[in-house]
Amino acid sequence: MTIHKVCLCLVALAAALASGCETSKPATYQGYVEGEFVYIGGKIGGRLDALRVTRGDVVTAGQTLYVLEHAYETQGLALAEADYRQALEILHDKQKGLRTEEIDQIVADLRRAEAAHALSRLEYTRRIKLFSDATIAKEELDNARTVHLRDKEQVKELEAKLATGKLPSRLDQVKAAAAAVEAAQAKVEQARWDLDQMVQKSGVAGIVYDTLQYEGEWVGAASPVVVLLPAKNIKVRFFVPEAVAATLTVGQSIRVVTDGDSASVPASITYIASKVEYTPPVIYSQGFREKLVIMVEAAFAPDVAGRMHPGQPLDVSLEAKTVGAAQ
Numbered sequence: 001m002t003i004h005k006v007c008l009c010l011v012a013l014a015a016a017l018a019s020g021c022e023t024s025k026p027a028t029y030q031g032y033v034e035g036e037f038v039y040i041g042g043k044i045g046g047r048l049d050a051l052r053v054t055r056g057d058v059v060t061a062g063q064t065l066y067v068l069e070h071a072y073e074t075q076g077l078a079l080a081e082a083d084y085r086q087a088l089e090i091l092h093d094k095q096k097g098l099r100t101e102e103i104d105q106i107v108a109d110l111r112r113a114e115a116a117h118a119l120s121r122l123e124y125t126r127r128i129k130l131f132s133d134a135t136i137a138k139e140e141l142d143n144a145r146t147v148h149l150r151d152k153e154q155v156k157e158l159e160a161k162l163a164t165g166k167l168p169s170r171l172d173q174v175k176a177a178a179a180a181v182e183a184a185q186a187k188v189e190q191a192r193w194d195l196d197q198m199v200q201k202s203g204v205a206g207i208v209y210d211t212l213q214y215e216g217e218w219v220g221a222a223s224p225v226v227v228l229l230p231a232k233n234i235k236v237r238f239f240v241p242e243a244v245a246a247t248l249t250v251g252q253s254i255r256v257v258t259d260g261d262s263a264s265v266p267a268s269i270t271y272i273a274s275k276v277e278y279t280p281p282v283i284y285s286q287g288f289r290e291k292l293v294i295m296v297e298a299a300f301a302p303d304v305a306g307r308m309h310p311g312q313p314l315d316v317s318l319e320a321k322t323v324g325a326a327q
Contacts, residue, residue, distance in 0.1 A: 028315045031238025031256075034297070035310030037209060038233070039224035040065055042197045044073075048219050053226060057208040062201055065226045068219060070198035073191070080191040084184035091177040103162070110158035117151035124148040206230035207306075234305040236267050238316045239277075239293035248272055253319045254298055258312060267298040267316075 046068035053065050127144035130136045209229040213219055236256055240248070248269060255264040273295040298316075300308060 029238045033308045033312040034237040036233035038228040040226040041224040044197045045221040053208045068198040073195040077191040080188040087180045087184040094174045094177045106162045113154040120148040120151040204230045231305040236298045245294035255317045258314045265304045269298045271297040
């Protein structure tokens with residue numbers, strides 16, 4: 001055997017050994033824990049009077065996180081409620097007729113007018129007979145007829161006034177009063193919303209990751225005060241070569257190993273990026289240098305997510321495709 005053939009055999013043997021080592025080595029990929037934080041802030045500014053939580057606290061949905069000073073908003077709500085009550089009373093008044101005392105006054109005036117009308121009718125009748133007997137002048141008859149007609153019209157006027165007094169206000173006035181009630185009620189709701197904004201509660205359950213303000217400080221509108229990290233927002237992010245990404249599916253199970261813990265924990269792939277990118281510095285390694293990779297995200301089971309910390313490095317190993325693993 002020539003030296004050339006010996007060299008070729010050695011090269012082939014080395015390649016085979018290298019290939020065998022490469023295939024026996026398990027495929028692991030570098031990644032890290034990613035946390036999607038929830039920043040809690042209100043739409044109205046104010047002085048921070050009470051911070052009810054500290055970093056590391058576990059909070060539930062609906063739990064009070066902080067309270068801003070709210071004396072102005074409290075008075076604003078009281079004023080709006082008073083205006084609403086006033087508008088409601090005006091509407092009720094418009095929907096009713098005159099008060100009983102006012103009706104009684106009109107009835108009394110009507111009775112007097114009817115009595116006067118009866119008397120003037122008798123006097124007019126008497127004057128007609130006297131005039132036919134040529135006892136009085138025509139001028140006296142005309143005066144008696146005028147008084148009689150005046151008293152008659154007075155009775156008609158009071159009868160109409162009594163009928164009107166028993167009716168509610170005109171329809172357009174009632175509608176205007178009802179619209180005023182609706183406007184006042186809207187102002188009450190707005191004032192109550194403003195007051196509610198001064199007490200911020202958690203919309204989700206999670207861990208208080210950080211607090212950004214101290215009691216006594218002025219908090220601007222829309223400025224976050226508390227940072228929450230819900231367990232469902234903790235995930236693993238890792239990067240794989242394009243060829244490997246093509247074999248992955250959403251819902252597929254993976255195994256994750258963190259530093260200092262030899263036991264692996266399960267996770268489930270939730271997202272596979274649609275574009276490639278250069279290996280991020282956070283997972284830089286000599287083997288991945290200047291290679292294009294695809295980002296993949298996976299979710300932990302709730303009991304596992306609580307033990308993870310954002311930024312924590314980890315190793316990911318792929319399992320067989322199993323849809324519906326850790327959710």
